[in-house]
Amino acid sequence: MRWFITSQSMALMASSITFPFYLLFIHNIGSSFSSFGIAYGVFTLSSALFHKGVGAAADKIGGKSLLYFYSFGMAFLFLLIPEIHQLWQVYLFQFVLGGLGSIQKTCEKTLLAGLTGQEDRGRTIGHYHFWTSLYAAGAVMACGVLIDYFTVSYIFYLGSVFYFISGMALAKMKVSLSSETVEDIGL
Numbered sequence: 001m002r003w004f005i006t007s008q009s010m011a012l013m014a015s016s017i018t019f020p021f022y023l024l025f026i027h028n029i030g031s032s033f034s035s036f037g038i039a040y041g042v043f044t045l046s047s048a049l050f051h052k053g054v055g056a057a058a059d060k061i062g063g064k065s066l067l068y069f070y071s072f073g074m075a076f077l078f079l080l081i082p083e084i085h086q087l088w089q090v091y092l093f094q095f096v097l098g099g100l101g102s103i104q105k106t107c108e109k110t111l112l113a114g115l116t117g118q119e120d121r122g123r124t125i126g127h128y129h130f131w132t133s134l135y136a137a138g139a140v141m142a143c144g145v146l147i148d149y150f151t152v153s154y155i156f157y158l159g160s161v162f163y164f165i166s167g168m169a170l171a172k173m174k175v176s177l178s179s180e181t182v183e184d185i186g187l
Contacts, residue, residue: 004115004173006166007169008132009131011163013136014078014158014159014161014163014166015159016140016143017140017158018159021156029084029085043098045098046094046096047098047099051105054103054106064173072163082156112128143158
């Protein structure tokens with residue numbers, strides 16, 4: 001559980017510190033609320049389109065493998081954000097982010113289900129959400145201070161580092177592929 005919490009805390013930190021600035025970034029490129037709405041609609045639509053396939057893939061190859069792909073995919077994509085300058089690039093980027101987001105949502109739940117037993121499900125899930133939310137809150141507050149000293153691009157690079165750390169933490173996690181249960185329960 002420890003490595004899973006670390007991994008997902010890093011991923012949540014990355015998305016939490018970059019989300020407010022990414023919203024401004026999209027608005028500055030699109031310069032209208034309609035382009036902003038379309039960009040987020042593309043994200044949500046692509047996420048919906050990918051969910052069923054991701055669920056089937058998680059059953060076949062395991063949620064950990066897909067989360068590993070998600071972490072490193074997001075780390076790479078966040079390096080590209082400062083290079084986006086046209087609206088069509090934002091839309092394409094949103095489509096890819098939606099697909100990766102569906103991997104994270106589905107596989108996080110798959111692995112979290114493997115961490116819980118019937119008798120302690122609520123406690124384990126509460127423990128997980130406490131730590132991931134705590135890390136995210138700290139990251140958002142720290143980033144609010146840091147942004148006064150660095151450019152917005154720096155925030156996306158920092159997010160990339162957090163996603164990379166997320167992937168490395170997943171590598172430490174022991175998962176049985178057949179049942180998708182996590183062996184390092186250590187609460």
